[in-house]
Each structure stands twice: as structure tokens, then as C-alpha cells.
Amino acid sequence: MQLLQHLLHPLQHLQQLQLQLSQRLQQTAAVSNTTAAAAVSSAAVTTIAAATNATTAASSLAATGATTVVVTGMTPTTMAVAAVPSACSWSDWRPWSNCTDTCGNCGTQQRTRVCNNASSSCVCPGNSTEQQDCGSNVCHYPRSGPCCGNYVPTNIDRNFFCVKPTPVGTG
Structure with missing residues (x-):
């Protein structure tokens, strides 16, 4: 038993x-x-x-x-x-696009994904596109455009660069 x-x-x-x-x-x-x-x-x-x-x-x-x-x-x-x-889910993210600029974090790039089987009754949560800053190399100045974001033009040894300023009291 x-x-x-x-x-x-x-x-x-x-x-x-x-x-x-x-x-x-x-x-x-x-x-x-x-x-x-x-x-x-x-x-x-x-x-x-x-x-x-x-x-x-x-x-x-x-x-x-x-x-x-x-x-x-x-x-x-x-x-x-x-x-x-x-039936309604996101695909994997596609690769990041090329950066729109080369230095000073002045560029942006994006990547996308697709909502699989999307319909009026099936909506994927979140965004289909992500964007981020890119182009983190030091910018040589002068350049075709100004420094961007919180970067400022700076003269270092007679060479001009776009650099991020040092916060007051930390340098």
C-alpha cells in the first residue's frame, strides 16, 4: 500500500x-x-x-x-x-546608431525595438526608442560648432579643448 x-x-x-x-x-x-x-x-x-x-x-x-x-x-x-x-512583447534592442558628433559628449545616438504583434488591444509598455549622449573624446578648439552641454572652451598649452569645468571647491 x-x-x-x-x-x-x-x-x-x-x-x-x-x-x-x-x-x-x-x-x-x-x-x-x-x-x-x-x-x-x-x-x-x-x-x-x-x-x-x-x-x-x-x-x-x-x-x-x-x-x-x-x-x-x-x-x-x-x-x-x-x-x-x-503575444504582445518587445523585440530585443537593435544596435546603437552611429554617434552624430565625435567629441565633448555633443553627439547623440539611438536604438530602437519593435512591439511584436502590436494591435489596438495589445500595447507594449515603455518606449520603442532610447537615446544617449556620445562622442566623449576631447574636442579640439576651434571646431565647426561650439562646445556643447556644460563643456567650456579651454586653452591648454596653446591648444584649445572643450572640457568639463571642475566644480568649485573640488580642485
Whole structure:
């Protein structure tokens, strides 16, 4: 009898996990198995071995950012679970653009990302573009444009540079 209970214990945990996953699937947008299979990369499919890994499985699924989970099969010892990424999520950032200037932090550059599957009912949070200052080399003066930001023209050994002034009391 104890052996039977020992064998059924992992199955009960798997059934509970399957029920939770099924409820989560019903709470999210309806996704057919065909659509889910097309959306899931092979890297996103996790096989959960026995109930002792249920906590690990839940953590792994949470780490993928999955909002929908599809249970694809279950035996007394294993359950295959596919994590379907959110239909509305950001792509990876694209590389930074070239800097618009070469010195004095006078330049800017930007990078972009795309909201995947954006629609009126699916809006990605945050911005699609980031911008930052660039061109941190020392500017030789005179130059085609003035020093920018809080940089000032300075004469050092008869060479002019755009430099950041030293705050009062620190030099």
C-alpha cells in the first residue's frame, strides 16, 4: 500500500500542476494548439520530470515571460509543457546608431525595438526608442560648432579643448 501511495504522489502533483496550467490557459487569451505550436520555439519547450520538479518548472516558466502555458502531454512520470511568449512583447534592442558628433559628449545616438504583434488591444509598455549622449573624446578648439552641454572652451598649452569645468571647491 505504501508503495502504491509513493507512486501516486508524483502523479497527484502533476495533475495539480496540469490543473493550474489549464486554469491559467483559460484566463489568458484562447490559444489553439496549432497556434501555440507555431508560436513556440523548441527552446521554450520544457519537459518536467516527476512532481519533485514542479517548483523548478514553475520558476522556469516564469523566467521565460510566458503568459500562456500549453500542456501537451502527460504520463505518470512526465509532462511536456510549452511556454508561449506573450503575444504582445518587445523585440530585443537593435544596435546603437552611429554617434552624430565625435567629441565633448555633443553627439547623440539611438536604438530602437519593435512591439511584436502590436494591435489596438495589445500595447507594449515603455518606449520603442532610447537615446544617449556620445562622442566623449576631447574636442579640439576651434571646431565647426561650439562646445556643447556644460563643456567650456579651454586653452591648454596653446591648444584649445572643450572640457568639463571642475566644480568649485573640488580642485
